[in-house]
Amino acid sequence: MPETTEKITAPMARWAATLAYSDLSPAAVGEAKRFLLDSLGCALGGYLQRDVKIALAVLDETAGRGPATVIGTGKRLDPVSASLANALMVRVMDYNDIYWKQDPSHPSDIIPAAIACCERAGGDGRELIVGIALGHEFEQRLCEAAFPGIRERGWHHATLTAFVSPIVAGRALHLPWEQIQHAIGISASHHATLGAVTAGKLTMMKNTVDPMATQSGVLAALLAERGYTGPEHVIDGKEGLVRCLGPDWKLDVLTEGLGASWRITQCGMKAFPTEALTHAPISAVLDLVNEHNLAPHQITKVHIRSLARAADILADPSKYDPRSKETADHSLPYVIAAAIVDRQVTPQQFTEAKINDPAIRAQLRKVEVVADAEIEKVFPVLQRVVVTIHTAGGQQFTRQLDYPKGD
Numbered sequence: 001m002p003e004t005t006e007k008i009t010a011p012m013a014r015w016a017a018t019l020a021y022s023d024l025s026p027a028a029v030g031e032a033k034r035f036l037l038d039s040l041g042c043a044l045g046g047y048l049q050r051d052v053k054i055a056l057a058v059l060d061e062t063a064g065r066g067p068a069t070v071i072g073t074g075k076r077l078d079p080v081s082a083s084l085a086n087a088l089m090v091r092v093m094d095y096n097d098i099y100w101k102q103d104p105s106h107p108s109d110i111i112p113a114a115i116a117c118c119e120r121a122g123g124d125g126r127e128l129i130v131g132i133a134l135g136h137e138f139e140q141r142l143c144e145a146a147f148p149g150i151r152e153r154g155w156h157h158a159t160l161t162a163f164v165s166p167i168v169a170g171r172a173l174h175l176p177w178e179q180i181q182h183a184i185g186i187s188a189s190h191h192a193t194l195g196a197v198t199a200g201k202l203t204m205m206k207n208t209v210d211p212m213a214t215q216s217g218v219l220a221a222l223l224a225e226r227g228y229t230g231p232e233h234v235i236d237g238k239e240g241l242v243r244c245l246g247p248d249w250k251l252d253v254l255t256e257g258l259g260a261s262w263r264i265t266q267c268g269m270k271a272f273p274t275e276a277l278t279h280a281p282i283s284a285v286l287d288l289v290n291e292h293n294l295a296p297h298q299i300t301k302v303h304i305r306s307l308a309r310a311a312d313i314l315a316d317p318s319k320y321d322p323r324s325k326e327t328a329d330h331s332l333p334y335v336i337a338a339a340i341v342d343r344q345v346t347p348q349q350f351t352e353a354k355i356n357d358p359a360i361r362a363q364l365r366k367v368e369v370v371a372d373a374e375i376e377k378v379f380p381v382l383q384r385v386v387v388t389i390h391t392a393g394g395q396q397f398t399r400q401l402d403y404p405k406g407d
Contacts, residue, residue, distance in 0.1 A: 007232045007233045007235065007236055007237055008235050008236050008251055008254060008255065009181045009184045009185065009232050009233075009234065009235055010177070010181055010232065011255045012138065012167065012181075012184070012254060012255060013167065013170070013177040013178070013180035013181040013184065014177040015255070015258050015259070016134055016138075016167045016168075016170065016171045016177070016180055017170075017171060017175065017176060017177035017180055018177075019130055019133075019134055019171065019259075020130065021126040021127070021129060021130050023259055024129070024130070024133055024262070025261075025262055025265075027262065027265050028133050028262035028264050028265060029129055029133075031133075031136075031262075031264045031265050031267070032129045032132040032133045032136075032264060033129065034269075035097055035107075035108050035111070035132060035136070035264070035267065035269075036111060036128070036129075036132060038096065038097065038108065038269060039090045039096055039097075039108045039111050040071070042089070042090045042091075042093055042095045042096045042108075043071045043072070043086060043089035043090045044071070044072060044089075045093050045095065045347060046088065046089035046090060046091070046092040046093050047071065047072035047073075047089050049089075049092045049093065051088065051092050051204045051207060051208065052085070052088055052089055052092055054204075055084070055085060055088050055208075056070070056073065056085060059077065059081050059084070059085055062081075063077045063078060063081035063082075064077065064078040064081070065077060065078070066078035066079060066081075066082070066120070067079070067119045067120050068081075068082030068083070068115070068116040068119045068120060069082065069086075069115070069119060070082050070085045070086065071085075071086050071089055072089070079116035079117055079119070079120050079169075079218050079222065080116075080215055080218050080219045080222065081215075082112070082115075082116045083112045083113050083115075083116040083117075083169075083211075083214050083215050083218045084211050084212065084214070084215040085112075086112035086115065086116070087109050087110075087111075087112040087113070087210065087211030087214040087215065088207065088208060088211040090108060090109060090111065090112060090211075091106065091109055091207045091208075091210050091211055092207045093273045093347060094207065094270075094273050094274060094275065094329050094330075095270055095272075095273040095347070096108045096109065096270065097267050097268060097269055097270065098267070098268045098269075098270055098276040099136075099139070099140045099143055099263075099266070099267045099268060100143070100268075100276055100277075100380055100383075101140075101143045101144045101149075101380045102143060102144055102145070102146050102147060102148060102149035102380075103142070103143040103144075103146060103149035103150055103151050103157050103160065104143065104149075104151065104157055104276055105139050105140070105142075105143050105157045105160060105161065106210060107135055107136040107139040107140060107164075107264075107267060108132075108136075109161060109210040109211065109213070109214055110135035110136075110139060110161060110164055110165050110168050110214050110217070111131075111132055111135065112211075112214055113131070113135070113165045113168045113169045113172070113214045113215075113217055113218050114128055114131025114132055114134075114135060114168050114169075114172050115128065116169075116218060117131070117168075117169045117172030117173050117218060117221065118131060118172045120172075120173065121172055121173050121174060123172055127172060128172075130171065131168050131171060131172045132264070133262060133264050134167060134168055134171055135164055135165070135167075135168040136262075136263055136264035136267055137258070137262065137263050137264065138163070138164045138167055138254070139160065139161065139164045140263035140264075140266065140267065141253050141254050141263060142160040142163060142164065142254065143157070143160065144250075144253050145249050145250055145251060145253045145254060146245070146246070146248065146249050147248040147249070147250065148248070150245055150246075151195065151309070152309070153245055153246055154194070154195045155192065155193065155194065155195055155245060156193040156194060156195050156197055156198060156209055157193075157210075158191070158193040158197075158209040158210045158212070158213040159191070159192050159193045159213075159245075161210055161213035161214060161217075162187045162188050162191035162192075162193075162213040162216050162217060163184055163187070163188045163234075163235070163241075164217070165187060165213055165214045165215075165216060165217020165218065165220075166180070166183035166184050166186065166187040166188070166216075166217035166218075166220040166221050166224075167180055167183070167184060167217070168217065169183065169217045169218045169220070169221035169222075170183045170221040170224065170225075172221075173221055173222075173225055175221060175224060175225055179221075179224040179225060180221070180224070181230075181232055182220075182224040182228065182229045182230045182232070183217070183220040183221040183223070183224040183230065184220075184230065184232075184234060185229070185230025185231040185232055185233075185234045186219075186220035186223055186224060186228060186229075186230035187213075187216045187217045187219070187220035187230070188230075188234045188235070188241070189230060189231055189234050190216070191212070191213050191216045192244075193209045193213065197209050198313065198330065199313070199316075200316060200318050201318045201323075201324075201327055202318075202324060202326035202327040202330055203324065203326055204326060206326045206330070207326065235251070235254075236251055268406060269406050270406050271283075271404065271405040271406030272335070272345045272346075272405075272406070273329060273345070273346065273347050273350065274329045274330070274335050274345060275313070275314060275329060275330040276404075277306065277307065277309070277310040277313070277314060277332075277383075278310075278314060278330075278332050278335045278336075279383075279404030279405065279406060280306075280383050280384070280385040280401045280402075280403070280404040281304050281306065281332060281335075281336060281385050281387055282335055282336065282339050282345050282404070282405075283401055283404050283405040284385060284386075284387040284399040284400075284401045285302065285336050285339045285340065285387055285389070286339050286343065286344075286345075287399050287401075288387065288389050288397045288399050289339065289340055289343060289389070290343065291397075292389075292397055294340075294389065294391065294397075296340050296341050296359065296362070296363055297392075298391050298392055298393070299340060299363070299366060299389055299390070299391060299392075300366065300390050300391060300392050301366050301367075301368060301389070301390040302336055302340070302366055302367045302368065302387065302388075302389050302390075303368050303370070303387070303388040303389075303390070304332065304336070304367065304368065304369045304370070304385060304386075304387050305370055305371075305372040305375060305385065305386040305387075306332075306369060306370075306371070306372065306375060306385045306386075307371065307372075307375055307376060307379055308371035308376060310332065310369065310371075311369045311370065311371045313330065314330060314331060314332035314369065315331075315332050315333060315367075315369035318331075319331035319332065319333055319334065320333050320364050320365065321364075322334045322355060323355065324355075325350045325351075325352075325355065328349075328350055328355050329350055332367065332369055333363075333364045333365075333367040333369075334355070334360070334364065335349075336363070336367045337360045337361070337362075337363035337364050337366075337367065338354070338360055340363050341357070341359050341360050341363060342360075372386070378402075382402040382403070383401075383402065383403055383404060384400065384401070384402050385400070385401055386398065386399075386400045387399050387400075387401075
């Protein structure tokens with residue numbers, strides 16, 4: 001018998017297609033503007049990074065001319081290429097926004113899809129604000145839907161972004177809901193990202209898979225606009241997201257109460273250009289070394305109690321010998337060592353010279369990271385960390401933080 005039950009991509013697409021600027025709360029509008037400015041700042045810094053220079057060189061060779069601005073270049077390309085370039089600029093420094101519930105994500109990775117497609121459609125600033133709020137809404141809801149999160153199952157959260165970017169792109173292009181639904185199926189059915197990009201020794205792909213998921217959504221929306229079709233059951237149907245990545249999902253999270261409140265008002269702004277779970281330890285160490293005026297040679301050990309996933313992702317053997325920016329900004333030993341030596345963690349701490357600075361590298365083995373079962377119980381409501389610094393004089397200084405600076 002044919003299926004008659006509507007798939008969840010239908011109400012998601014319908015809501016997106018009808019969402020208007022007047023539906024947004026003042027707080028949601030304010031946060032959308034704030035995250036837009038933050039993303040543009042990240043992009044201007046990202047423009048200078050080697051990853052971006054390589055990508056722009058390739059796009060100079062392969063991309064078509066079009067209506068979409070490429071930040072920092074004065075060029076206009078086709079929306080698919082521009083969304084990739086701009087999203088990479090936003091993401092590459094690991095400085096853009098963060099939301100972490102069951103899964104982590106950086107919803108502002110999707111803002112370039114809204115920008116490119118608004119430019120193609122002739123949309124104004126209000127249309128752009130709608131796209132930003134829409135992207136944060138569904139990206140953050142997807143981060144709440146899987147138990148455990150897909151990161152714990154070995155998949156990267158760019159997998160989720162590929163479901164959301166076509167919604168944002170489709171809304172910016174004013175597609176009818178049926179075409180937005182097809183765009184979701186087109187993008188999500190081919191863009192599942194392995195967790196390997198953020199495991200062990202890291203490479204440029206750590207910051208590139210999210211932009212590629214954004215690009216995927218733009219291409220999908222443009223295909224759907226011309227009549228291309230995609231599987232409507234890509235989330236909750238046969239061999240869809242739920243069946244392939246595990247059965248423990250609360251799919252009502254994706255649509256329940258849409259418009260009653262806005263997830264964008266719950267998204268975090270980064271204070272450090274590093275992996276999110278390093279932020280509370282960095283904040284605690286900076287507090288202690290400044291408060292007690294601790295010099296590097298006085299410190300014999302930094303003991304960090306945190307989540308099991310922090311110990312797994314951020315303190316595996318490769319993180320004690322980082323040789324690339326990508327590994328360093330996901331290395332808890334490295335960022336703590338930099339905080340001890342330089343008393344700051346900024347983009348300046350991730351140059352090749354800094355990563356190989358003997359003063360910083362001498363501190364790496366002093367950092368001990370252990371998983372704490374009690375901390376697991378309060379996450380993600382609290383992002384608790386307990387840091388104890390031991391000194392050569394036998395003193396111990398401890399700081400517990402429940403929220404990192406910036407959140």
